Amino acid sequence: MSGAKANRHRSRTEAEGIMNSHITVAVASSTTDILSVGMANQKHVEILRQGVRAWNAWRAEHPDVEPDLRGADLAGTDLSGVDLSGARLIKAVLYATKLFAANFLGADLAVADLRGANLGRADLGGADLCGANLCGTDLREANLSRAVLRGALLSGADLRVAFLYKARFNGADLSDANLLRSDLHEVDLSGADLRGAKLSKEQLVAAKTDIYTKLPTKLQN
Template identity: 25%
Template sequence: MTKTDRLPAKPIAEKLLPKLIKKIRIVNELNQEEFGQILEPPVTQSTVARWEKGEQNPDTIQFPKLAYLLDLSLEQFHQLHKSNCLSNLKDLSIQKKFLVPNRQHYRLLKRGAKVWNKWREKNPDIIPQLAGAKLETLALDGMNLDKADLRGVELRNLSCRNSFYRSANLQGAFISEVDFSNSQFRGANFSHGEICKSYFNQTDLKKANFEGVRASNIQMKNATCTEASFINANLDNVRVFGTLFRNTKFDGVRSSNIYICDCEDELPINDIKLAELTYLKRYASSQFEYFLQSLTLEKKLLDLANKLVDKFGNYNFANAVSEFCSEPNELHPSATIKIRKTKDLLIVKFDSQPASNSNGRTEIAEPKIILRKIGDVIESNFTATEVNESEKIAKLTQQIQSENVSKFIPIALKLIDLQGSKFCSNNYKLEKIDNSIILSSVAKIEVELMRVQIGSESNKIIRANLTKSCLTHFQEILLELLT
């Protein structure tokens, strides 16, 4: 009999400590023998039984461990022990500290996939409780472990191919030399675990959580990691040939020795975020160059569209919408471009000159959307010709509007000089605010057509969408006022 097993000389009359010990054990789902083994130093099952009956007190050497299990400091535990008041038990929030698998579930799992999957079919609402399980050198192929509680499991030297772990919780798991090839892990949680020497080839890891994971010497060939999270993960010696990383989160990830090709002598890269692009650059260089050219044209078109709609479009303050529409003219009759911009949306439509068919009839096609930006996502479907035509329209628009503004400003200043800081006529409102001349259309809703800052040496166009008819209208008004 050890020192910690000895019986006291007289019975103990305490009430709190026996109930406290039993509650800690029950919350952690441990039997008396298992509970005795987690203590420091360990004690026998019979000793734990005597503690719970109040026939014996734990040695003070056990107090630090008991305090830890209660989330109390040693001093707080001593005060609780000294109070010996059962009412204090109600104020304690005892949390589960040890992960222990359900014994029935654990035994069923070890009987193989056929028995396990049949049990799951009969009990679809039961979540397998396998947290803390230690599994080694088993064939677990084809297992249905969807939604299973696998927190803190230790998986070593296992075959788990063609299995299902969708939405399973593997938080804090230790995984070594396990083959998960062709398995389903959609929505599974691997966070803060450790994975080494394992295979995830052709697995579905969509929306899987690898946050804070330490992973080394693993293969993820042709896996799907769409919308997965590798935030703050630490990855080394990982093979990702053919792996999809769409909308994958890599914030704070640390990676090294990432292999992107299915060959033995390739040079690895150190940034997993660049895996797919680097593969294209190395092994599909002509496609990559074409992609870069297309990306350059897309950026050019986006810049042109923003310039046209912001500087040469109408602005509706009520709806916060800018619109631009070019019109065919004698200098550029071949195409028009229409742009609409809101806070989160930009749409560019291109309309080429109507073509004639073999019968000589004009065919009018619907305007083609060549670029769309929704939030941060940019979509495009353009030809190099359409970008070049758009650039010509932008240059011509700037030329025309500069000329119209230079003609309109003297008229506007004269009208304001004659009528005051605000002048209204038919469907227009002209006003001067500080050093800016602003022209708006007020036919149905107020839309700003022009805003120009007047300078001592030159004027600065903030916005200008003046038509010839508008310019003629104000020329006639000024002539009428002066005669």
């Protein structure tokens, strides 16, 4: 390798290292206090465990209360249609939970465990999902517009026909995800891993990528 080529290779390697460190810092800074947050409000957890109807009625009666469900274990429950808008769900365990058409508008789901959950047609507009685990999650027709998913894990997730306008997937793992027919206009895919993902060239052109974005080897027609 010539001296010039070696220098370019070294510069690119150093730049990649800096980029990766920036992504890590961005995710960490957005969740600085996650490990030190307190426990969920047990009263809120108990009301939610009474079922969606009881919970939504309680929320309607207490519109100014910000639900505190940090770290709550709700794995495997059926919460379809639940109103969790604006709720604090940092590190919540929602593994394999049914959340079809649920309202998470503006909710804080940083580092939440949503693996295998059903979030079809859910409203996650403006939600914080930094570092959240959504591997294998069903997000078909979900609204993720302006949601922040820096460093989130979405490997194998189904995002078909999802509305992702201006969502931020910086450094997110979208490997093997299905993004066909989803709206990627102004979506930030900087540093994201899209290897094996299903999407079209037209979709990709509408999104923002950079030299650190790992693209699939084949794009759909």
